[in-house]
Amino acid sequence: MAIKLGKNAYGKNAINLSKIIRHDDCHEFRQISVNVSLEGDFETAHTFGDNSRILPTDTQKNTVYALAKEYFTGSIEEFGIHLSKHFFSKNPQVSEVKIEIAEFCWKRMNFEGNPHTHSFVNGGNEKHTTIVQQNADGIYITSGIKDLLILKTTDSSFTNYIKDEYTTLKEADDRIFATECEASWEYSSDNLNFTEQYDQIRNLLLKTFADHKSLCVQQTLFEMGEKVLENYETVKEISLKMPNKHHILFNLEQFGIPNRNEIFIATDEPYGYITGTVIRD
Amino acid sequence: MAIKLGKNAYGKNAINLSKIIRHDDCHEFRQISVNVSLEGDFETAHTFGDNSRILPTDTQKNTVYALAKEYFTGSIEEFGIHLSKHFFSKNPQVSEVKIEIAEFCWKRMNFEGNPHTHSFVNGGNEKHTTIVQQNADGIYITSGIKDLLILKTTDSSFTNYIKDEYTTLKEADDRIFATECEASWEYSSDNLNFTEQYDQIRNLLLKTFADHKSLCVQQTLFEMGEKVLENYETVKEISLKMPNKHHILFNLEQFGIPNRNEIFIATDEPYGYITGTVIRD
Amino acid sequence: MAIKLGKNAYGKNAINLSKIIRHDDCHEFRQISVNVSLEGDFETAHTFGDNSRILPTDTQKNTVYALAKEYFTGSIEEFGIHLSKHFFSKNPQVSEVKIEIAEFCWKRMNFEGNPHTHSFVNGGNEKHTTIVQQNADGIYITSGIKDLLILKTTDSSFTNYIKDEYTTLKEADDRIFATECEASWEYSSDNLNFTEQYDQIRNLLLKTFADHKSLCVQQTLFEMGEKVLENYETVKEISLKMPNKHHILFNLEQFGIPNRNEIFIATDEPYGYITGTVIRD
Amino acid sequence: MAIKLGKNAYGKNAINLSKIIRHDDCHEFRQISVNVSLEGDFETAHTFGDNSRILPTDTQKNTVYALAKEYFTGSIEEFGIHLSKHFFSKNPQVSEVKIEIAEFCWKRMNFEGNPHTHSFVNGGNEKHTTIVQQNADGIYITSGIKDLLILKTTDSSFTNYIKDEYTTLKEADDRIFATECEASWEYSSDNLNFTEQYDQIRNLLLKTFADHKSLCVQQTLFEMGEKVLENYETVKEISLKMPNKHHILFNLEQFGIPNRNEIFIATDEPYGYITGTVIRD
Structure with missing residues (x-):
């Protein structure tokens, strides 16, 4: 009875990224934690240590920061979709991409009814979450709330x-x-x-x-x-x-x-x- | 050169207490964590295992719950003062009482401008704190905020x-x-x-x-x-x-x-x- | 298109139990954390609040402590099997029982080559784990290590x-x-x-x-x-x-x-x- | 009644450093967390934002890594003394240096009585600690154990x-x-x-x-x-x-x-x- 590789995946977790979005009259502040996970044709990495199909998790992390500049401008779902499409289209060895994003809750400070232009107080442990999954069948979005x-x-x-x-x-x-x-x-x-x-x-x-x-x-x-x-x-x-x-x-x-x-x-x-x-x- | 006992203290930490205050038209919900610490004439406990001057930490805990019914109705500082006075007046062997209280932040839910009568959402890690210290010289209140x-x-x-x-x-x-x-x-x-x-x-x-x-x-x-x-x-x-x-x-x-x-x-x-x-x- | 209940489960988590096993010449000390989870015919609890098929999680907890006296004497796998069989046999409304146990690592103290009879030092975060699952098809044991x-x-x-x-x-x-x-x-x-x-x-x-x-x-x-x-x-x-x-x-x-x-x-x-x-x- | 600066300090905490010490026949592995804290003549930083006497905490961190190469070869106490003397001698504006080090516990793996040359398992939460304090009066070492x-x-x-x-x-x-x-x-x-x-x-x-x-x-x-x-x-x-x-x-x-x-x-x-x-x- 032979022994072989079953289900497997790899990626980078806890990519902690913050962004200032600079409007004319105020700043927005966003903070997220991103996980990237890839499934695909990685059998020879397991069996022979062949890394020729491995996109390093360090590169995955760099990619998230690099794409955030242009594409993290609205919802975490849209940013997740951009990330997913990037990894899926550039890596033919990948059969499924999973992007998980959790957004921390920052609230604009408010003094006597006036929202402050650039100061924020943390809104607690509650996080808005999303999981974007992409494979040959399409792209799937599961969002939620945790904590x-x-x-x-x-x-x-x-x-x-x-x-x-x-x-x-x-x-x-x-x-x-x-x-x-x-x-x-x-x-x-x-x-x-x-x-x-x-x-x-x-x-x-x-x-x-x-x-x-x-x-x-x-x-x-x-x-x-x-x-x-x-x-x-x-x-x-x-x-x-x-x-x-x-x-x-x-x-x-x-x-x-x-x-x-x-x-x-x-x-x-x-x-x-x-x-x-x-x-x- | 003799060896002897220096500064020492004991008490109960992390007494987690919640209270519903029932008004006619709505409920208040309060949640606190209380630490009790006593200093005093406890040398024979250390040197002989003599517990005759030891008020057990379990009893300290019970006392906090028992007094909360009548005395935890307003600020944590006032409740701390009541607790401190109780332990100080009932225990002549105690030279200093320290009560530390941290209050968790619960916010009343609000739907379309209407505050809900009995539902709350946690307001994050931020806590209101107080330390009440009482000794022969008087009673001292140090309050603050943390996290x-x-x-x-x-x-x-x-x-x-x-x-x-x-x-x-x-x-x-x-x-x-x-x-x-x-x-x-x-x-x-x-x-x-x-x-x-x-x-x-x-x-x-x-x-x-x-x-x-x-x-x-x-x-x-x-x-x-x-x-x-x-x-x-x-x-x-x-x-x-x-x-x-x-x-x-x-x-x-x-x-x-x-x-x-x-x-x-x-x-x-x-x-x-x-x-x-x-x-x- | 009707809305209905899908997959669901309930139980008690983090039942923290310790046990002294008293041998003639020394004590053993064991510490575990147990999760109980039940699946089965609980639809009316969800749809009507009918609790007549609900074994309360508090009772699940009591059961774990009660059965530990006689049955937690060897491996966590054997104790898990006893717990599983108890819940499965007593509750016809249950289609699957899952018992998860994690055992903490306590090491006997040793002084100059002599193991101490009753003193222990914690061996770190590493835990031995098991999951026992029982349904109509049989009983399945998945053990492991974590942290x-x-x-x-x-x-x-x-x-x-x-x-x-x-x-x-x-x-x-x-x-x-x-x-x-x-x-x-x-x-x-x-x-x-x-x-x-x-x-x-x-x-x-x-x-x-x-x-x-x-x-x-x-x-x-x-x-x-x-x-x-x-x-x-x-x-x-x-x-x-x-x-x-x-x-x-x-x-x-x-x-x-x-x-x-x-x-x-x-x-x-x-x-x-x-x-x-x-x-x- | 004037308002003024009282006791104050600043520094870098949680400088997480690991080191491989390469012997001919085996490797040692050490992992520490270092806190640096400085007291001294920093009043104008507080009152005017004058940073001319401020050694940035980022530079403190770099210094710890740089000195670890040559000086972290034995006990954490000796490394702490080296760090303390460095900061104290190079910064005349500093009246007191405090270096805190906690060493994590890694145990060499052992198979059938043979210690492995380069593999280790974590020994739990227990840490060896030291605090080195230096001021005009001298240098003081307080060591200990925690967790x-x-x-x-x-x-x-x-x-x-x-x-x-x-x-x-x-x-x-x-x-x-x-x-x-x-x-x-x-x-x-x-x-x-x-x-x-x-x-x-x-x-x-x-x-x-x-x-x-x-x-x-x-x-x-x-x-x-x-x-x-x-x-x-x-x-x-x-x-x-x-x-x-x-x-x-x-x-x-x-x-x-x-x-x-x-x-x-x-x-x-x-x-x-x-x-x-x-x-x-």
């Missing part, structure tokens, strides 16, 4: 679940629902107003989370996905990951103090992890 | 510095100035509107950073401290730590592309680290 | 690669090869001496890395996988992830000092990322 | 502590004692065999921890410090930080299973934090 930490103080319950010999959890009519949400959705086209789509879908996800009367995390997750598919024909399917950031009621009663859902222990681990994809039939 | 990531795209230069045999840095008339600022200032009183003071001082620090024509990080640091002392008689002194989050110009010229301060490599390490205290004479 | 930071100072080169307009990398006849290796291999049986298999495969991976004359990372990756498949009939296939932890030659020549592969800048980002699976034909 | 994760499964108790209204902790005759120890000790000379001193003191700290019958963390901390001062006249004083990495007994009894100190929940937060300095009288 989005959201929380609601009510309209969340968890009751009527299975009880067995190891059950100690008490049913909760009213609990904190906190999650570090990650969502990613596949677009049906590579020619959209991606920035507008992102802003609207992000807002819809937040609003659905905020307004939902949640009977369990799964139900809220599905509702969030369903709303996006209902409202955006441009979205083929959406996946959500919703780790439960538990806030556990502290037992004040042992000290004779009532705790009417007021004081909680915030914990990181262990955590519930709920994932799901919402699709079109 | 405040700020950036300006211009009005920063660095020229006319020392050159020696190991100099390779080029003078910069116009560079990105980015820092993860940490500031802490000592108040002259334990009876202030701490929330208002904090909001105003934070805003002044940001505005000074944004508007300053910087010739070096040191100059901006001093200007930020000086402005706070000039405007707030309630502040005795202020310390600032300003690690330089370097954005390094990428060499596009090697590819025949001009880089007019547009494309940068964002790096974490190594980093310049500038610290200073601004005081009253 | 294994290894480095060789020579016998690694990188030459004869593609050059294009964005190439700046110089060919290297002799370079540092450092990687934070992650490997995972699927066993052909659920009835093996897993601890012995792991120790031997780990050693073979290290030895192959150490002795290989590397022409590129891909070649070393393939050689490591090939050796495992050649020597262990119990392994069906193996996947390796080898991020390149770059050590970049510092330009001492600019100061008139020769750098004969002696002084390097250690960098974390960006990093080359090479992955591959080695299979049987 | 040393150690644990004992018995010979640790905690009883007879204060009980109050918020006490819930049960007395423990036998508990796990785990800590991520940080120790730093000041040497009385800058002319010692620092590597030998470090290895011996590290071993003594571990052995004392392992063999101590602990009545509380404070007692073990003091014993560890006392033993170092008793055995090493070269050490003036020693400070220890011992955060308690709690392993909490899991309540198996609620499921009818006895837990004879076997199954624990490993937690990171909150954590007890015990610090102390042991001095000579």
